[in-house]
Amino acid sequence: MNKKFAIILLLASATTLAACAKKAPEVLPPPPAETTQPTPPAPQVQPTGPQVGSQAHFAAAVGSSTTIYFDTDRYNVDSQDAAALQAQAQYFARYPQVTFTIEGHADERGTREYNLALGERRATAAKNYLVSLGVDTNRISVVSYGKERPVALASNEGAWAQNRRAASVIIN
Amino acid sequence: MKPAILAALLLTSALPTAAMAQDLGAPITEDGRVETTATDASAAQAEEGISFTVTDENAWSDIGIAIPAFATDRDRPTPANADGTGALGREVARVITANLRNNGLFKPVGPDSLPQPAFNQITAPAFSTWSGRSAEMLVHGYVRARDDGKLVVGCYLYDVALQDELVREGWVVGPADWRRAAHKCSDLIFSRLTGESPFFDSRIAYIAETGPKDRRVKRLAIMDSDGANHRFLTLGSATALTPRYSPDYSKILYLSYVDGNPRIYVYDIGTGKQTLVTENRNPTIAPRWSPDGRNILYSMAVAGNTDIYRVPATGGASVKLTDNPGIDVGGSYSPDGSKIVFESDRSGSQQCYVMNADGTNQKRISFFGGRCATPEWSPRGDQIAFTRIAGDFNIAVMNTGGGNMRVLTRGWQDEAPTWAPNGRIIQFFRTERNTGRSGIWQVDLTGQNERRLPTPVDASDPAWGPIRP
Numbered sequence: 001m002n003k004k005f006a007i008i009l010l011l012a013s014a015t016t017l018a019a020c021a022k023k024a025p026e027v028l029p030p031p032p033a034e035t036t037q038p039t040p041p042a043p044q045v046q047p048t049g050p051q052v053g054s055q056a057h058f059a060a061a062v063g064s065s066t067t068i069y070f071d072t073d074r075y076n077v078d079s080q081d082a083a084a085l086q087a088q089a090q091y092f093a094r095y096p097q098v099t100f101t102i103e104g105h106a107d108e109r110g111t112r113e114y115n116l117a118l119g120e121r122r123a124t125a126a127k128n129y130l131v132s133l134g135v136d137t138n139r140i141s142v143v144s145y146g147k148e149r150p151v152a153l154a155s156n157e158g159a160w161a162q163n164r165r166a167a168s169v170i171i172n
Numbered sequence: 173m174k175p176a177i178l179a180a181l182l183l184t185s186a187l188p189t190a191a192m193a194q195d196l197g198a199p200i201t202e203d204g205r206v207e208t209t210a211t212d213a214s215a216a217q218a219e220e221g222i223s224f225t226v227t228d229e230n231a232w233s234d235i236g237i238a239i240p241a242f243a244t245d246r247d248r249p250t251p252a253n254a255d256g257t258g259a260l261g262r263e264v265a266r267v268i269t270a271n272l273r274n275n276g277l278f279k280p281v282g283p284d285s286l287p288q289p290a291f292n293q294i295t296a297p298a299f300s301t302w303s304g305r306s307a308e309m310l311v312h313g314y315v316r317a318r319d320d321g322k323l324v325v326g327c328y329l330y331d332v333a334l335q336d337e338l339v340r341e342g343w344v345v346g347p348a349d350w351r352r353a354a355h356k357c358s359d360l361i362f363s364r365l366t367g368e369s370p371f372f373d374s375r376i377a378y379i380a381e382t383g384p385k386d387r388r389v390k391r392l393a394i395m396d397s398d399g400a401n402h403r404f405l406t407l408g409s410a411t412a413l414t415p416r417y418s419p420d421y422s423k424i425l426y427l428s429y430v431d432g433n434p435r436i437y438v439y440d441i442g443t444g445k446q447t448l449v450t451e452n453r454n455p456t457i458a459p460r461w462s463p464d465g466r467n468i469l470y471s472m473a474v475a476g477n478t479d480i481y482r483v484p485a486t487g488g489a490s491v492k493l494t495d496n497p498g499i500d501v502g503g504s505y506s507p508d509g510s511k512i513v514f515e516s517d518r519s520g521s522q523q524c525y526v527m528n529a530d531g532t533n534q535k536r537i538s539f540f541g542g543r544c545a546t547p548e549w550s551p552r553g554d555q556i557a558f559t560r561i562a563g564d565f566n567i568a569v570m571n572t573g574g575g576n577m578r579v580l581t582r583g584w585q586d587e588a589p590t591w592a593p594n595g596r597i598i599q600f601f602r603t604e605r606n607t608g609r610s611g612i613w614q615v616d617l618t619g620q621n622e623r624r625l626p627t628p629v630d631a632s633d634p635a636w637g638p639i640r641p
Contacts, residue, residue, distance in 0.1 A: 073517070073521070108585070108603070108608070109565075109585075111522070111545040111546050111559050111561075111565075111587055111588065112413060112414065112587070112588065112632075112633070113414060113457055113458040113471070113501050113502055113546065114499060114501055114515065114517075114522055114545055116427075116434055116455075116457045116458075117457065117471065117473060117478035117499040117501050118499065120455060120473040120476055120478065121473075121476045121477070121478075121499065123476070124473075124475060124476025125476065127476075128476075142476075143432065143433055143434070143455070144434060144455060144473070146434075148388065148390075148411055148413070149386065150385060150386055150608075151386065153384075153385045153386055153606075153608070154606055155605040155606045155608075
């Protein structure tokens with residue numbers, strides 16, 4: 001079982017490596033001409049982007065998959081959420097030193113205390129899914145903000161759908 | 173086996189209290205005392221007169237009450253008013269007028285449009301003056317500054333047609349507490365004329381809100397029942413939510429994110445210090461006092477599932493009252509402490525349930541369509557107020573078995589009712605669509621007298637404390 005996960009994760013890591021392989025050229029350079037002097041090796045290309053273990057680095061790696069979304073009053077992980085959480089699991093498998101927090105949120109159309117409990121439920125559902133994909137439970141903190149921290153500010157279905165979310169956040 | 177032990181350790185290990193972060197302002201002084209005193213005149217109380225109930229509201233809306241400025245025996249300086257006791261007497265009458273106007277039962281006329289009685293008329297009113305002004309009831313009173321700096325406030329209620337005194341009382345207060353004497357006088361009048369229990373001399377804990385919708389600053393705050401004497405208790409660096417005054421006003425339970433997680437704290441008003449309601453790593457929400465102040469209910473999420481717990485207010489072991497895979501949250505004791513009404517989504521959506529105080533015999537009581545959230549047991553014991561969710565969010569009441577449901581408000585989002593100490597008025601908060609701006613409102617049990625409370629900034633989560641001694 002564990003071995004199988006390890007293989008999956010190794011494969012996943014390889015995929016992630018290929019996906020963000022800016023440093024490694026896709027086509028090998030032509031072999032040097034026989035007559036030329038050997039040139040000194042090219043300086044190591046430093047990553048110019050965000051640091052490993054920062055939220056920006058995580059977001060650059062998984063894109064919109066940092067956050068999953070829920071239906072009204074629901075907390076189940078659907079197939080779209082599962083894909084996003086798999087992308088997250090690949091990232092966290094590749095950077096095992098990274099710890100992170102899952103923030104659970106609800107839309108404004110709920111009572112305050114129920115929404116705090118609901119946000120906790122949603123964040124925990126995301127956590128449990130990541131743990132099932134092999135992420136160590138001790139790397140994951142969970143916090144619920146209920147309806148206290150909306151990202152979409154209008155009062156309509158579109159905004160509420162964006163606010164019913166569990167967002168994985170790396171806090172440095 | 174091993175993970176189970178680890179999980180158990182994580183769940184129960186104590187948090188280091190010494191390292192606790194704070195978001196507290198300077199402590200406020202504890203309340204001054206109000207002492208009841210004999211009034212100067214000696215006429216016996218008239219037991220004649222009237223007793224209606226406030227639900228018979230139409231009969232009352234025409235009752236005119238004249239409340240001229242309170243007199244003073246001699247105009248003396250007082251810290252309560254820069255212009256002396258004479259000016260203070262006018263302020264006292266203004267506070268009483270505003271109190272009686274704001275509940276929709278009376279038509280009070282205040283001191284700014286009435287002649288001012290002399291000190292010797294307080295116990296011998298010039299009834300002809302007042303009957304000519306079509307006042308049916310007359311309030312007289314006086315303010316006297318004692319040599320020790322304290323104030324004596326006397327309050328008299330007369331029936332103008334009967335030319336008779338209905339009730340009188342006097343109080344000794346520190347200068348800083350002069351408004352409490354005005355509230356005591358308002359309570360005396362209200363109770364005498366309606367037969368209901370008093371409620372004006374009480375306080376409200378709430379959350380003061382500022383800032384844009386996505387970066388709302390939420391601070392713990394308190395105020396008198398009329399919005400006066402407003403104080404912030406926290407600084408606003410951490411989100412504060414859902415306060416509850418203890419029955420003796422010495423403490424406030426509330427939720428704070430001060431350590432980054434939602435946790436319930438017990439804030440001691442006298443010392444300005446706070447402690448966790450329970451030493452536990454799990455998030456705790458929805459704090460409630462038992463009516464005698466000895467126990468605290470809180471809701472705690474363990475592995476994502478929220479249940480209701482009880483802990484002694486002095487600390488100690490918690491008792492789990494609900495054990496259900498659904499969200500069980502909140503809880504409000506019946507006034508005798510024997511039962512608890514709470515909300516649960518175990519049926520698939522938020523509904524209201526009643527259980528015994530020990531957690532046994534849990535039964536759903538809401539079956540009227542829509543959802544039932546944030547139930548609060550009336551201090552009179554006969555009604556439960558709650559947030560009814562049926563499209564919009566409205567404040568509603570039902571009897572304790574879930575019957576006779578009545579919707580009292582019609583806002584877009586009206587939430588979280590709290591009862592006045594006499595169980596006749598309900599405060600709640602109303603959130604505006606789109607802007608997210610919030611304010612505290614109150615409504616009476618007829619649903620007809622609704623008004624917004626004045627607060628210095630936006631406001632939510634009101635929690636009405638009991639009548640003050």
